[in-house]
Amino acid sequence: MQLITLPLSPFGRKAQIVALEKGLDIEIVAPTAPTALFQDPLVVAKNPLAKIPTLLLGDGTPIYDSPVICEYLDSQGSGPKLLPDGGERWPVLVRTALADGIMDAAVASRQESIRPDGERSQAFMDKQRDAILRAVAAAEADLPAFANTLRLDSIAIAVALTYLGLRHPGIDWRGPAPRLAAWHEQMERHPSFVATRPAV
Ligand SMILES: N[C@@H](CCC(=O)N[C@@H](CS)C(=O)NCC(=O)O)C(=O)O
Incomplete structure (x- = not known):
């Protein structure tokens, strides 16, 4: 593949x-x-x-x-299912969609930020930032539901937060989400995260 x-x-x-x-x-x-x-x-x-x-x-x-x-x-692949079957499946999918939405907003805002002078829309970038911060607040509130199991939701949320740090260092998501920030640091030490960590 x-x-x-x-x-x-x-x-x-x-x-x-x-x-x-x-x-x-x-x-x-x-x-x-x-x-x-x-x-x-x-x-x-x-x-x-x-x-x-x-x-x-x-x-x-x-x-x-x-x-x-x-x-x-x-x-x-082998190993435990990262997207579980049964009743757990839907909350995992929704949290993964939340993380994917952070990525969508962060990527869109990054693309907007590198448009030529005069073509950038601050209102568009502000809208994306607000969506990101609302999603981060939701993840902080929901942390106990996903923090202790490596599954698709926890992988996606950690990856989204790393991308935020790389591309949008000016967005302070850690201040309002201190528990999520501490969890994210731990996740980035996991071997599969270390092996894929992007260098900017
Ligand atoms: N919903 C898609 C989003 C993928 C996406 O937006 N990828 C970006 C790069 S991070 C891309 O290909 N952008 C090119 C473009 O939009 O022209 C997915 O989950 O795979």
């Missing part, structure tokens, strides 16, 4: 961590046009949305987007 991704993509890192936790050997493939994925022939051929991560199975079949990739990897 190949995963088309870039080290700084939080969605891609989430999938890489899931693969490591499931003992799966995946080859990481970097896009040839990292700043314009829609111009990358492989990405466009495999994913009409021209987004990363995109997983390619052995026969070239593409799997996207990252929630689907993670569920697929979870179904293939």
Whole structure:
């Protein structure tokens, strides 16, 4: 299997961590046009949305987007299920969606921030920041529900917080969420997190 991704993509890192936790050997493939994925022939051929991560199975079949990739990897690998069955499944999925939403808002705001002078919308970036801070507050309040088990929700939340620190150092999420911040530091010491930590 190949995963088309870039080290700084939080969605891609989430999938890489899931693969490591499931003992799966995946080859990481970097896009040839990292700043314009829609111009990358492989990405466009495999994913009409021209987004990363995109997983390619052995026969070239593409799997996207990252929630689907993670569920697929979870179904293939060994070890405990990262997305549990039964009644626990839905809260894990909702918390994972919360984390993915933080990533979406952080990526969108980052893209807006690097637009040329005069084209940036401060109102758009403020809206994304407010969504991020509301989501962080929800995760802080819900911490006991996910803190002690390595599953898709805890992986995604930790990855989202790391991306925030890398791309939005000006957003103080730690101040209002001190317990989440302490938990996040522990999570980043986990071997699969250390192995995938992006360098800026
Ligand atoms: N919902 C998608 C989001 C993926 C995503 O937004 N990836 C970004 C990179 S981190 C991307 O490919 N952006 C390219 C673009 O939007 O043109 C997922 O979970 O995989």
